[in-house]
Amino acid sequence: MSISVGGNFVRKSGDTMTGPLTMGLNPIFLTDGSTGGAIKGNNSSTSKIDIRNKDDSSRGSLIISELSMSNALTISAGKLIDGVDVSAIPKAFGTPVARSPSTVYQAATDGFVMLLDGSGSDHPQGDFDGSNPPTTIRQRATNGANGACFIMPVLSGQYYDMVYGTAIWWIPIEP
Amino acid sequence: MKKFTVNTGYGYFVDKQGHKTLKAELPVGEHDLKDDFTYVEVWDKAALDLIQLYIDPIQADIDKNESEINKRVRDNAIAELINEGKIPPNYK
Numbered sequence: 001m002s003i004s005v006g007g008n009f010v011r012k013s014g015d016t017m018t019g020p021l022t023m024g025l026n027p028i029f030l031t032d033g034s035t036g037g038a039i040k041g042n043n044s045s046t047s048k049i050d051i052r053n054k055d056d057s058s059r060g061s062l063i064i065s066e067l068s069m070s071n072a073l074t075i076s077a078g079k080l081i082d083g084v085d086v087s088a089i090p091k092a093f094g095t096p097v098a099r100s101p102s103t104v105y106q107a108a109t110d111g112f113v114m115l116l117d118g119s120g121s122d123h124p125q126g127d128f129d130g131s132n133p134p135t136t137i138r139q140r141a142t143n144g145a146n147g148a149c150f151i152m153p154v155l156s157g158q159y160y161d162m163v164y165g166t167a168i169w170w171i172p173i174e175p
Numbered sequence: 176m177k178k179f180t181v182n183t184g185y186g187y188f189v190d191k192q193g194h195k196t197l198k199a200e201l202p203v204g205e206h207d208l209k210d211d212f213t214y215v216e217v218w219d220k221a222a223l224d225l226i227q228l229y230i231d232p233i234q235a236d237i238d239k240n241e242s243e244i245n246k247r248v249r250d251n252a253i254a255e256l257i258n259e260g261k262i263p264p265n266y267k
Contacts, residue, residue: 100198100200102197102198102228103197103198103199103200104188104197104198104199104200104201105199105200105201106201106202106206108202122238122242123238123241123242130207131176131206131207131208131209132179132188132199132201132206132207132208132209132212132214133188133196133197133199133209133212135209142241142242142245159201159206161197
């Protein structure tokens, strides 16, 4: 069944319809008469609401003032939310990787370098910038009897090194 | 900006005074190089581990003095707080 509506269109509660509903200029208001607006799929596990442009099926939009979900929101990789490319949103911290002091590395992703220096006398320092060797000091710690530590964020593609440090770990943010 | 090419992944940087300042473990390929430095490549990680980096004696002296100052400031502060009864006498 296919219905085309140019003005107001009212259906009674409990009525069912299959096939497309084509509307003119008016928006669609759906109510179930008891709990306010509702759009319900059928009982199939694949039930979904598909909103797409009639003439261009690759486009379509849905404006929601409040969204409540009982399950995960799945967004295709590379699609946009308010200008943010969701494929670039980091998922989680990766596995820490041990690093050596006074050694230059290039960050393959955004991440953090974590440094602990227990020598009690060194002055550990963290540098990073866009060329070799990195000479822009971003972090520095004064060592004492109980050692020194800091965490330095590093941008993807930048070069970094830690001067001194008895334990240094690279913690990547996985894309 | 100069460029240099990494082939083995292991090397070190030499500054304009000829000092080996930093080691490097970089991805193979072309990288940017600051004007005052040259890059020397070594065969592998074992060879890199044998490289001794230059330690600036003046900076090392400053670091040592700074550490000693920090230690004394801390020790004096702890002694004062112990005398005032604000922290236990065995505080370290």
